[in-house]
Amino acid sequence: MTLARTDAVTTSPSSTPTLRLLTPHDDLERLTALVHSAYAPHAAKGLRYWATHQTVEDTAKRLASGLALVMEIDGDYAATATLRSPQPESKVALYRDSTVWSITQFCVAPPFKGLGLGKLLHGELVQRARSAGAATLALDTAQPAHALIAMYESWGYRVVGECDWRPLTNYTSVLMSRSVDSAAA
Template identity: 55%
Template sequence: MTLSHTHTLRSGAAAWLRPWQPDDDVDALTSLIHAAYAPHAARGLRYWGSHQSADDTRKRLASGLAWGVWVNGALAGTITLRGPQPASDVPLYRESDVWSLTQFCIAPGHQGSGLGRWVHDRVAEVARLEGARKLALDTSEDAHGLISMYEAWGYGVVGHCDWRPLTNYRSVLMAKTLHPRA
């Protein structure tokens, strides 16, 4: 399923979400990801996004359905939606009706604008239409602001997973139920 959607932010800026294309600028996206994760890195959290290479970005984009986010024509974020992952080390991610989010970030200048929630909700709808009954993600158990944000979006902590040595922290595993349309 493809998705291309526009939205007007509270600031009046025009946002556009569309599938990532092979000719989109992966180097620019990698720099944006580094910038988005920089505050976490400054707190000592070694998120993969804080140091990944452009090749890593490409691999992560290819791991699912990937989108880019633009605001007034400038790259402003990304998100990748993964279907069930039968080979995952995380039992929840192996479940046939669980889809998950990865490499989700919004450029620092747009954080707090509602852009991330809008992107999330559009992609959650894609997951629901593809048959997902749950949407899951993981983040550092020390990322209290992110955990609170996801809880406000309807997620709950359902367990833990550990990506060390790729990261330097234990992660909370979070999930939310996607209800069928009436």
């Protein structure tokens, strides 16, 4: 699958995914709906990710917390993720490390799951973190989300600790990290 990368809104629809930076013209209500729908299967299992119930204002803040990427197919939002630089104020020591960049709000809309878009988006995040001088890429996810943990492990991550975001969530999270120089996408 070919990935078109741009820094502006794609004006002509195509079946090729277009990956670009978030713009002020993006529809935050639609992006919030994408996030809610992508995390709905986790909510059905009783996991209360922040993404399952965040407001449009929360979406705006989370996307503004770093470099927000949006993937579109035929004018539909297909995926999104935010790459964050080191966070000196984070309660999580790993995220405060000056060599660690992190991923948040990573999701693929249900109609587009299984097409490899998540892996394409992740590859772009790794490349951008590497270009920014990061040594490590990190993320967190629900400890009971075994399928997500396995997917991240297949991309070169390993569990390196735990964190707790309650009351925004209802579970303990695992912290995962990988080298940006790792061969795994």
